[in-house]
Every structure is written in structure tokens, then in C-alpha cells.
Amino acid sequence: MKLLNHAVQAFYDRDNPSEAWHLVARPGEVVGLKVNCLAGRGISTSVALVEAIAERLQQAGIRDIVIWDRLNSDLESARFRVNEKGPGVRCFGNDTLGYEGELVTFGSVGSLLARTLTQTCDAVINLPVLKDHGIAGVTMALKNAFGAIHNPNKYHLSVGDPYVADVNMLTPIRQKMRLHICDATTAQYEGGPSFMPQWTWPCNGLLVARDPVALDYTGWQIIERKRAEKGMKSLTEMKREPTYIATAADVNHRLGTNDPKRIELVQE
Numbered sequence: 001m002k003l004l005n006h007a008v009q010a011f012y013d014r015d016n017p018s019e020a021w022h023l024v025a026r027p028g029e030v031v032g033l034k035v036n037c038l039a040g041r042g043i044s045t046s047v048a049l050v051e052a053i054a055e056r057l058q059q060a061g062i063r064d065i066v067i068w069d070r071l072n073s074d075l076e077s078a079r080f081r082v083n084e085k086g087p088g089v090r091c092f093g094n095d096t097l098g099y100e101g102e103l104v105t106f107g108s109v110g111s112l113l114a115r116t117l118t119q120t121c122d123a124v125i126n127l128p129v130l131k132d133h134g135i136a137g138v139t140m141a142l143k144n145a146f147g148a149i150h151n152p153n154k155y156h157l158s159v160g161d162p163y164v165a166d167v168n169m170l171t172p173i174r175q176k177m178r179l180h181i182c183d184a185t186t187a188q189y190e191g192g193p194s195f196m197p198q199w200t201w202p203c204n205g206l207l208v209a210r211d212p213v214a215l216d217y218t219g220w221q222i223i224e225r226k227r228a229e230k231g232m233k234s235l236t237e238m239k240r241e242p243t244y245i246a247t248a249a250d251v252n253h254r255l256g257t258n259d260p261k262r263i264e265l266v267q268e
Contacts, residue, residue: 027061032121037078042195044078067091107166111149123178130184132192136160137242141212165248182207213256
């Protein structure tokens, strides 16, 4: 996938994509690819994108790769092939290994973390989708961390604020998320997180960042521009502005920046 190579090469400012992929992870590490498959094949992380990332990692010397999400059934609905113990790239949901027995807390949240994250992965590449969310406004890098906890249903009140930010402060999530690559090949500006084809469009892009807050702020603006283009009200007017993005940037979280003056956009 040329788009993927161009995006990663530009992000790491290297002369060729091979040099860039060597900076993502180190040989010997187990790298998790955290996909988003809730909406099935219509608006989930692209299988082709994930396969391309796995191939690039293998070329960079990474031999142990795990594709994961909340449920095996979600992965299968998005056309991933579950492979719990077989050769090659493994792929399974949290229902395979379960969750830790001890609650971890930060601020407003208390959750059990997926053992795939805590016990299997040394580093995680976060692979959300650029799309609208009917409760939380948008769902991208920050909200994709809900797939690592046992009780995400509890944390959608008040447009997900401060819950989304607090979940991302849980130590293994904060420490192991190495890179965020948001699948914007097909994006959705209304009706999410379920697949609503009438509100999707071929955005034909990827958003790559180490800063999940900057990525989510940038993706939010893309969705707002598309909504305006289609004559729709803004998320603020719809009372579902994703204020958790600003919370994730505040002094109590410092997960990144939502200040457009501090976000360096490199477009290829």
C-alpha cells in the first residue's frame, strides 16, 4: 500500500519507508495492532491496511504480531481471520485471554484491562477509523482505547468527557501505545459508530501521529468540514462536541495537544 509507506515515511522524515518502519518497533518486541471492528465490514479498520502494516513490520524484523480487538466475533464480522495459536500473525479478541483480575483506576474510571494488552503486547499500534459517534461526537485514536477495557459501556455519559481521557491515562494504555494510524480511506460523518453507508465518503487518506489528541482534533475538523459541506449542523450544535479531546490535553492528563497552532501537519 503506497499510501501507508508515504504516510509513515513523511511522519518519521526518512529518505525511504524501510528506514521509517525500523523506528516503529524493535526486533524482539511483540507488537499489537489494535483495530476497530465494531461496525463490521462496512466501516471498520481495513483488512488490507492491517495486512500491509504487518508486512512492513515483518520486513523491519518484527516477528511477533497480534491483531486484536474486543471480540472474536467483531473481528470475524470485519473479515479478519481469527488465529489464536497458529503460525504467522496472530489475531484474536479479548474474549480469548480475558481481562486482568485487579481493577485499575484513574479519575472517573475503574476498569479491568485486557490481558492481550497487559501480558502479550510490548507495544501497540493503534488503528482506529475516522468516523462520527452518535454519543461521543467522534471516535478515533483516544476512544479506540475503550477496546482494551471490560466496561466501556459505563463511560459514554456527558459525551464521554472525562471518561475517554481518563481511560487513556491507565498506565499500560498510556505507556504501550507507540503509534496511531487512523484509517481514513473510507470515513463517516454521521450515524456512527454503526455503518451508515449514506453518510460515508471516500476520504482516501491516513492520519499518522504519536499524539492521539492532535490526531483526534485534526480528524474532528475533517468531519466537521464534511458535515458543513453536506449542509448538516456542527457537532457542537448537535450537543455532542467531543470535549474529551480538550480534557485529554489539559494539565491533569497531558496526553497531547489540541492547539492547532502547535499541531504540525505534514500532508503528502
